[in-house]
C-alpha cells in the first residue's frame with residue numbers, strides 16, 4: 001500500500017522540554033486518519049515537524065515518498081498539501097475575502113470556484129473583517145484556506161473545535177467528498193467520537209508517544225465506556241476499573257461486550273442505567289495505567 005505520510009522515530013524537544021519522542025506512524029493513500037490525544041500530548045508538534053515548520057531532533061519524515069531537502073522541494077511538497085493550523089492568526093484589518101485570496105495566491109491556482117462553494121456551504125460571510133469574527137467563523141476561514149486549492153493531502157490540526165454541530169457535520173461531508181475524489185486526510189482531535197465516525201484508522205498519542213495505532217474498530221473496541229448504575233452497590237463477575245460507590249448506585253469504566261454487561265446487570269435491582277463516553281484520558285486509562293506503548 002502506498003504511504004503518503006511515513007514518520008519514523010520522530011523526536012522533537014523544545015530546549016529541555018519534550019514535544020514528541022520516538023514517534024512512528026504511517027498514513028496510506030486515500031485514508032482518513034485520525035490523530036487523537038489529550039491537550040499537550042504532542043499532536044501539533046508532530047504536525048508542524050512533519051510539515052517542516054519545526055526542525056526535528058531525530059527520526060525521519062517522508063511525505064509522498066520523499067524527504068524534501070531544498071527550499072524549492074519543500075515548497076513543492078507544501079503546494080500539494082492543504083494545512084490547517086490549530087490556531088489561526090490573520091493580519092488585522094483584512095477582509096475575509098482578502099485573507100482567502102492571499103492564501104490562494106501561494107498555490108498559484110485559480111481557486112475562485114471552489115472557494116465560493118466552500119464559503120457558501122460553510123455559511124462564511126466574506127465581506128466581514130477578520131477581527132470581527134467569532135472563534136467558529138475564524139475556524140471556517142482557516143478551513144477554506146486549507147481546502148480551496150484541491151490538495152492531494154489535507155493536514156488538519158483540531159479542525160472542528162469551535163464549530164457548532166451543524167457546521168461540524170458539513171465540514172466532515174466536505175472532507176468525505178475530497179477523500180472520495182482521492183485525497184488523503186490526516187486530522188488531529190481530542191474527541192474520540194468524531195474520529196470514530198469519520199476516520200478509517202487512527203493513532204492515539206499521549207505524552208509525546210503513540211500508545212496505539214489501529215483501525216477505528218479496534219481502537220473503539222478497546223476504549224472504555226463510563227457506566228453508571230443506580231439501585232445497586234456492586235456488579236459481581238465483570239472486568240471493570242475505576243469503580244466508585246455512589247449514594248444510590250455505582251459508576252465504573254467498562255470495556256467489554258455490551259451483552260456481557262447487560263447479562264450481569266439483568267438479575268440485579270437496577271433502577272437506572274447510563275452509558276457515556278468518558279473523556280479521552282479516562283477512555284484510554286488502561287493503556288496509560290499499564291504503561292503500554294504500541295511502539
Ligand SMILES: Nc1ncnc2c1ncn2[C@@H]1O[C@H](COP(=O)(O)OP(=O)(O)OP(=O)(O)O)[C@@H](O)[C@H]1O
Nearest residue numbers: 014017018019037038039040041042043044045046
Ligand atoms: N513552543 C514551545 N515551547 C516549549 N514547549 C512547547 C512548545 N510548544 C509545545 N510545547 C510542549 O510540547 C508538548 C506537546 O505540545 P503540543 O502543542 O504538540 O500538544 P497538542 O497535543 O497539540 O496539544 P493541544 O491539544 O493542547 O493543542 C507539551 O508539553 C507542550 O507544553
